[in-house]
Amino acid sequence: xxxxxxxxxxxxxxxxxxxxxxxxxxxxxxxxxxxxxxxxxxxxxxxxxxxxxxxxxxxxxxxxxxxxxxxxxxxxxxxxxxxxxxxxxxxxxxxxxxxxxxxxxxxxxxxxxxxxxxxxxxxxxxxxxxxxxxxxxxxxxxxxxxxxxxxxxxxxxxxxxxxxxxxxxxxxxxxxxxxxxxxxxxxxxxxxxxxxxxxxxxxxxxxxxxxxxxxxxxxxxxxxxxxxxxxxxxxxxxxxx
Amino acid sequence: xxxxxxxxxxxxxxxxxxxxxxxxxxxxxxxxxxxxxxxxxxxxxxxxxxxxxxxxxxxxxxxxxxxxxxxxxxxxxxxxxxxxxxxxxxxxxxxxxxxxxxxxxxxxxxxxxxxxxxxxxxxxxxxxxxxxxxxxxxxxxxxxxxxxxxxxxxxxxxxxxxxxxxxxxxxxxxxxxxxxxxxxxxxxxxxxxxxxxxxxxxxxxxxxxxxxxxxxxxxxxxxxxxxxxxxxxxxxxxxxxxxxxxxxxxxxxxxxxxxxxxxxxxxxxxxxxxxxxxxxxxxxxxxxxxxxxxxxxxxxxxxxxxxxxxxxxxxxxxxxxxxxxxxxxxxxxxxxxxxxxxxxxxxxxxxxxxxxxxxxxxxxxxxxxxxxxxxxxxxxxxxxxxxxxxxxxxxxxxxxxxxxxxxxxxxxxxxxxxxxxxxxxxxxxxxxxxxxxxxxxxxxxxxxxxxxxxxxxxxxxxxxxxxxxxxxxxxxxxxxxxxxxxxxxxxxxxxxxxxxxxxxxxxxxxxxxxxxxxxxxxxxxxxxxxxxxxxxxxxxxxxxxxxxxxxxxxxxxxxxxxxxxxxxxxxxxxxxxxxxxxxxxxxxxxxxxxx
Numbered sequence: 073x074x075x076x077x078x079x080x081x082x083x084x085x086x087x088x089x090x091x092x093x094x095x096x097x098x099x100x101x102x103x104x105x106x107x108x109x110x111x112x113x114x115x116x117x118x119x120x121x122x123x124x125x126x127x128x129x130x131x132x133x134x135x136x137x138x139x140x141x142x143x144x145x146x147x148x149x150x151x152x153x154x155x156x157x158x159x160x161x162x163x164x165x166x167x168x169x170x171x172x173x174x175x176x177x178x179x180x181x182x183x184x185x186x187x188x189x190x191x192x193x194x195x196x197x198x199x200x201x202x203x204x205x206x207x208x209x210x211x212x213x214x215x216x217x218x219x220x221x222x223x224x225x226x227x228x229x230x231x232x233x234x235x236x237x238x239x240x241x242x243x244x245x246x247x248x249x250x251x252x253x254x255x256x257x258x259x260x261x262x263x264x265x266x267x268x269x270x271x272x273x274x275x276x277x278x279x280x281x282x283x284x285x286x287x288x289x290x291x292x293x294x295x296x297x298x299x300x301x302x303x304x305x306x307x308x309x310x311x312x313x
Numbered sequence: 314x315x316x317x318x319x320x321x322x323x324x325x326x327x328x329x330x331x332x333x334x335x336x337x338x339x340x341x342x343x344x345x346x347x348x349x350x351x352x353x354x355x356x357x358x359x360x361x362x363x364x365x366x367x368x369x370x371x372x373x374x375x376x377x378x379x380x381x382x383x384x385x386x387x388x389x390x391x392x393x394x395x396x397x398x399x400x401x402x403x404x405x406x407x408x409x410x411x412x413x414x415x416x417x418x419x420x421x422x423x424x425x426x427x428x429x430x431x432x433x434x435x436x437x438x439x440x441x442x443x444x445x446x447x448x449x450x451x452x453x454x455x456x457x458x459x460x461x462x463x464x465x466x467x468x469x470x471x472x473x474x475x476x477x478x479x480x481x482x483x484x485x486x487x488x489x490x491x492x493x494x495x496x497x498x499x500x501x502x503x504x505x506x507x508x509x510x511x512x513x514x515x516x517x518x519x520x521x522x523x524x525x526x527x528x529x530x531x532x533x534x535x536x537x538x539x540x541x542x543x544x545x546x547x548x549x550x551x552x553x554x555x556x557x558x559x560x561x562x563x564x565x566x567x568x569x570x571x572x573x574x575x576x577x578x579x580x581x582x583x584x585x586x587x588x589x590x591x592x593x594x595x596x597x598x599x600x601x602x603x604x605x606x607x608x609x610x611x612x613x614x615x616x617x618x619x620x621x622x623x624x625x626x627x628x629x630x631x632x633x634x635x636x637x638x639x640x641x642x643x644x645x646x647x648x649x650x651x652x653x654x655x656x657x658x659x660x661x662x663x664x665x666x667x668x669x670x671x672x673x674x675x676x677x678x679x680x681x682x683x684x685x686x687x688x689x690x691x692x693x694x695x696x697x698x699x700x701x702x703x704x705x706x707x708x709x710x711x712x713x714x715x716x717x718x719x720x721x722x723x724x725x726x727x728x729x730x731x732x733x734x735x736x737x738x739x740x741x742x743x744x745x746x747x748x749x750x751x752x753x754x755x756x757x758x759x760x761x762x763x764x765x766x767x768x769x770x771x772x773x774x775x776x777x778x779x780x781x782x783x784x785x786x787x788x789x790x791x792x793x794x795x796x797x798x799x800x801x802x803x804x805x806x807x808x809x810x811x812x813x814x815x816x817x818x819x820x821x822x823x824x825x826x827x828x829x830x831x832x833x834x835x836x837x838x839x840x841x842x843x844x845x846x847x848x849x850x851x852x853x854x855x856x857x858x859x860x861x862x863x864x865x866x867x868x869x870x871x872x873x874x875x876x877x878x879x880x881x882x883x884x885x886x887x888x889x890x891x892x893x894x895x896x897x898x899x900x901x902x903x904x905x906x907x908x
Contacts, residue, residue: 089818092816110649120821121770124770124812124822125813127820127821131358131530132356132360132529134645135644135648136360137360138356153648176499177818178819180819194467196415196467196468197415197416197461205410207413207426208414209426210425211421212423214421215420218418259418261416
């Protein structure tokens with residue numbers, strides 16, 4: 073239910089500005105919300121009016137651009153899709169940057185490693201046939217194989233919730249990258265399945281996934297990277313025998 | 314303050330659909346290209362487009378580019394340039410097929426071809442009945458498209474500068490464009506990107522309004538930079554209010570909902586569009602539907618306790634259709650309207666959505682300005698495409714799905730023209746003028762040192778509220794004149810904004826202040842152009858322009874069949890004629906617009 077009157081909400085927010093702070097600290101700050109402030113991002117925009125030095129990324133405010141991923145009361149999520157009504161009353165809301173990536177400032181993390189892993193799986197369609205004059209044909213059933221894969225918004229909630237990525241961010245592709253890998257493997261128009269599997273044939277890149285399923289738990293788009301990873305593992309197994 | 318200079322063949326500002334499409338052309342041609350973007354490319358606002366991209370593929374029923382052209386000219390209320398419109402619709406099929414070849418996951422028909430759905434204002438046989446022309450990937454077409462184009466750029470090794478805020482256009486004494494200045498958001502470092510070709514693909518400025526479907530980042534950066542550099546802005550009075558923003562939240566609900574059979578209803582449950590557009594009904598053009606909705610609300614037939622919204626009803630559709638074709642809308646309705654649209658209608662209101670005007674260009678993507686007695690002379694080295702540009706294909710009102718088409722066709726065209734001029738036009742790195750960076754440094758210094766200044770948030774809010782009240786769906790003579798005064802007063806505040814945060818590292822307070830410099834140029838251009846245009850046309854409808862035989866729907870072709878050009882310097886207006894002659898076919902003759 074939407075609250076019917078303005079209320080004050082307490083926050084504890086991870087703050088660090090390398091230009092100013094010797095080390096990170098947790099800031100206690102409260103803000104009065106309007107009845108129309110439905111989402112955590114609405115509250116954060118108000119916080120920024122109060123303290124303009126609070127830094128975070130945001131853009132579409134509707135869960136499709138993937139900018140405002142952060143760690144909210146210990147769990148990764150998007151601020152724009154997190155309803156204020158889901159927070160327990162009377163307890164401060166704790167906001168931290170996504171875990172496992174270097175912090176640039178406050179809630180802004182350096183996503184270089186995340187995108188490096190995404191790029192490493194060659195995230196583009198490979199098809200060496202001569203280009204047809206019209207579209208390549210694909211049956212609705214074959215197209216449906218891409219559902220649950222192509223919708224990824226690269227927010228990094230999943231990958232930065234994964235202990236295997238925390239330990240080996242340089243070697244383990246991570247759930248987002250592997251979901252993207254399977255998105256192309258599953259595409260009937262793509263011809264690089266063998267190369268894609270070769271690219272993941274290594275003790276770390278794929279096989280560091282131990283099906284902990286944190287990725288599934290946090291995905292704001294309700295995608296299932298573990299399932300996609302399972303399918304890649306299955307294909308690896310099948311070609312080994 | 315220190316700065317450095319980096320040289321490229323081409324610099325593209327913006328990595329949404331238009332920027333990424335232009336980048337593909339340049340990278341494939343082997344040009345040394347820098348793409349500057351203030352957000353990671355897949356976070357650009359193209360990602361939020363839902364319903365589809367128009368192309369007369371004819372996969373489900375007969376279609377023809379000439380019909381698409383007719384619909385676009387009519388949709389524009391004859392303000393669109395017919396040469397650019399013919400160019401766009403004739404290149405549509407090729408551009409959509411290219412996307413499919415890049416790997417875009419379009420929905421499919423049983424025969425394996427790209428799925429197409431009906432959309433507002435798109436008709437067969439020169440306005441007869443709705444046609445399936447919108448090529449769609451569920452209701453996530455923009456997302457699927459943007460990711461496919463980013464992926465293509467990864468393949469062709471495009472060099473991105475991610476989280477760089479472009480600040481000012483660099484021009485020399487002769488007016489030639491030599492690149493841009495930009496700030497690395499992570500470090501605060503300022504760099505001059507010295508280029509032989511500069512392409513703006515910076516998107517729209519929907520955030521000049523209080524209630525907008527647009528992302529926070531849609532602050533008209535390229536439009537503001539162009540205006541500050543002396544480039545006039547074209548047709549800025551024309552803003553599209555999308556009929557179906559979620560009431561209160563402003564989040565977009567695609568017209569594809571009505572394309573799939575959704576119906577708008579008032580408080581009495583009446584399908585009111587039948588009265589306003591007997592032929593096209595809920596699939597009339599967006600300006601027509603938005604005005605109908607506001608009229609219903611103004612006449613007391615709105616819904617809810619305050620009677621301030623209408624309902625978008627899909628409860629009569631098969632749940633499978635909704636979950637298959639409109640899964641994102643099902644999620645958005647739950648998240649932002651608190652309703653399950655399988656069971657309940659969605660509360661919606663017209664919401665600011667798209668900037669029809671922008672930086673004047675021709676269909677080759679070249680920026681064109683008046684010079685001497687000629688009205689459209691290319692500015693050497695400067696190109697623009699997508700929402701920031703005005704080609705002009707949308708004229709006074711854009712049809713749904715023509716925006717994604719615009720950014721594909723003109724992104725590609727601008728890229729191609731730049732490649733051609735780089736290869737054969739003998740373009741070189743002209744020496745940077747000594748003052749190349751002064752304007753930028755002065756802006757940044759002013760902001761760092763401002764005392765007793767205006768609060769950025771409060772000033773922006775005042776601008777947004779003023780625009781919402783004085784230049785909305787319906788416009789009023791007195792309100793427009795008053796709006797001009799108010800916006801000019803706010804402009805003076807913008808010149809004195811102050812931030813508390815002075816950090817060099819990822820200082821988003823600074824970025825928001827710099828963005829406001831761009832927003833206010835767009836707001837000024839909009840309200841001044843709107844106040845001057847004393848007719849009703851497309852999305853610009855005012856109370857003192859009457860629907861009489863000499864001026865059908867209030868449209869005054871005798872005096873106003875012309876493009877506005879607003880100049881920042883002197884806050885003055887100029888005009889140029891509409892190109893009524895297409896490239897190959899006959900002119901689509903003026904007539905009263907009805908759906």
